[in-house]
C-alpha cells in the first residue's frame with residue numbers, strides 16, 4: 001500500500017535493505033575483537049576468584065570458619081601447639097597500618113589538592129602536578145627501604161622514640177606518603193572539575209579563598225574526593241612491599257605502633273616464600289587470607305560506589 | 317578582621333568626600349536631573365544624590381590584549397545604571413572591575429581609577445574580599461551552590477560572620493528576592509530542583525542576604541523566559557530604593573524599562589587597531605539615550621540599524 005502510493009509520486013524508492021558488504025563484515029569483526037578484549041579482564045577476575053575459593057574451601061576443611069574469623073592469635077607458620085589461625089590480629093593490623101597511613105595521607109593529600117586547584121598559579125600547577133603524578137609511580141620497594149633505613153633509625157629513633165627496627169609507625173607513615181600523591185591527584189581532578197561559576201558566586205558574596213575552597217568547592221566535589229580517599233585506602237590496604245620490608249613479620253592484637261606489625265598482603269608474600277608444605281593448612285591460610293582481603297576491598301569499593309552515586313552532583 | 321574594624325571609622329568621611337565630589341560630576345554630563353527625579357518620584361532631591369562610583373580612565377587588558385580603554389563615568393546611588401553595547405565591547409569586563417571580580421582571571425590587569433566612595437578599589441591596601449562584601453554580584457547563568465535553598469541564602473551571612481537569627485535573615489532575603497512564597501515549604505531541598513527563573517531569583521536573594529550597597533548584574537535575564545524576566549525587572553525597580561544597581565543587558569527594552577541611566581559601549585572588531593578595543597560612546601539618562609542620543613552610533617544601535 002505504502003509502496004504503491006509512494007511509487008505513484010514518481011520518486012525513485014531508496015534502497016534501505018540490509019546488504020552484506022566488506023565494510024559491514026569488518027565492522028562486525030571489530031565489534032567481536034573489542035568484546036574479546038573486554039572479556040579478558042572479566043575472565044581473569046573470575047579465574048582469580050575461583051582459584052582463591054578452591055583453596056580456601058580446602059582450608060576451611062582443616063580450620064573452622066568461626067575459629068578463623070574470630071580467633072585472636074595469628075601464628076599460622078609456627079609448628080605444633082603454638083600454631084593458631086585466628087585472623088583477627090592480621091585484619092586489625094592491616095586496618096591499623098592503613099589508619100596510620102591515612103592519618104598522614106588524608107590531610108596532606110586533600111591539602112595538596114586544594115592548594116593545586118584553588119591556590120597555585122597556573123605555572124606552579126604545571127610543575128607540581130606532574131611531580132606528584134611521577135611520585136605515585138615510584139616503585140614501592142624504594143619506599144620500603146626508605147622506611148627501614150631512614151625513617152626508623154634517623155627520624156623516629158632520632159626523635160627519641162623507642163621503636164623496634166621493624167615497627168608499625170614507620171611503615172604506616174611511609175605508607176601514607178605512598179598514597180598521598182594518589183589522593184592528591186585524584187582529589188585535584190575532582191576539585192578542578194567544579195565549575196568556575198560556583199567559585200565566582202562565592203567570591204562575589206565576599207567569601208575568602210579559604211572559605212570558597214572549603215565551603216563551596218570541596219562539598220561540590222565531595223563524591224570525587226571520597227573516591228580519591230577510597231582509592232588511597234584500598235591502595236594502602238593492599239600494599240605489600242613497604243610492610244614486608246619495614247613493618248615486620250608478625251601480627252599481634254596491639255595498639256602499640258612501636259612494635260612490628262604485618263598486614264594481609266605482606267603475610268601472603270612472606271608465607272609464599274616460606275618453606276611450607278603445599279598440602280597443609282599453612283598453605284591454605286594464604287588463600288583464606290587472600291579471599292578475606294579480596295572481600296574487604298570489594299566491600300570498600302562497594303561502599304564508595306554507593307556513596308559516590310548518592311552525592312554525585314551533575315553539572316551540565 | 318582587623319582590617320574590617322579599621323576601615324569602618326573613615327567610612328563616613330569617605331561618604332562625605334564622595335558627596336562633595338558627586339556634585340561636579342553630576343552636573344558635568346549635563347543631564348536633566350529634574351526629569352529623572354520626577355519620573356521615579358522616590359529619589360532624594362537632585363543636589364543630594366551621590367555618585368558612589370567614579371570611573372576615571374579605566375582600561376582592562378587580558379595578557380597583552382586590551383579589552384576596554386579610557387572609560388570615565390560616574391555611577392549614582394539608588395539608581396539603575398545599564399551598560400549596553402555589541403558583543404565583545406567589554407561590558408562584562410568592565411562590570412567585573414566594579415567589585416574586583418577580575419582578580420580571579422590571572423591574565424587580567426586594570427589601569428586607571430575605579431573610585432568607590434572616594435577610594436580607589438585598585439589601591440594596594442584595598443582587600444578585594446572586603447570590597448565584595450559591600451558589592452554583590454549576580455551572573456548571567458544562575459549559579460546556585462549544590463546545597464539546599466536555605467544554605468544557599470545563609471552562605472553569605474555565614475561566611476561574613478553576620479549575627480542575628482539566621483532563619484529571619486533567610487526569610488527576609490527570600491522575601492526581598494520575591495521568592496519566599498514559592499519556596500517557603502521547601503527550604504531544605506536542593507536548589508538544583510528549582511526552575512531557571514527561580515534559581516536566578518535565588519541568586520539575587522543570595523546577594524541581598526549580605527545586605528550589600530551595590531548589586532552588579534551581568535545579563536541576569538538572558539537565560540530566562542519573559543515572565544521570569546518581568547519578575548526580576550519588577551524586583552530591580554523595588555530594590556533600587558535601597559540599593560544601587562548596575563546591569564549589563566543585550567535587551568534594549570529591558571534597559572529602557574528599568575534603567576535610569578544608560579552607558580553605551582562600542583567596539584569595531586574589524587576596524588583599525590585602536591577601534592578594536594571597547595570604549596564608552598556616551599552615558600546619558602536612559603530616556604535621552606533612547607529618544608535623542610548625542611552620538612549617531614548610539615542612535616543606530618538602539619534603533620537596531622547596527623551591530
Ligand SMILES: Nc1ncnc2c1ncn2[C@@H]1O[C@H](COP(=O)(O)OP(=O)(O)OP(=O)(O)O)[C@@H](O)[C@H]1O
Pocket residue numbers: 378383402403404405406407408409410421423594
Ligand atoms: N578571560 C578572558 N581572557 C582573555 N580575553 C578575554 C577574557 N574575557 C573577555 N576577553 C576579551 O575581552 C573582550 C571583551 O569581552 P567581554 O566579555 O567583556 O565582552 P562583553 O561586552 O561582555 O560581550 P558579551 O555581550 O558577548 O557578553 C573580548 O574581546 C573578549 O575576547
Ligand SMILES: [Mg+2]
Pocket residue numbers: 407408409534
Ligand atoms: Mg558579557
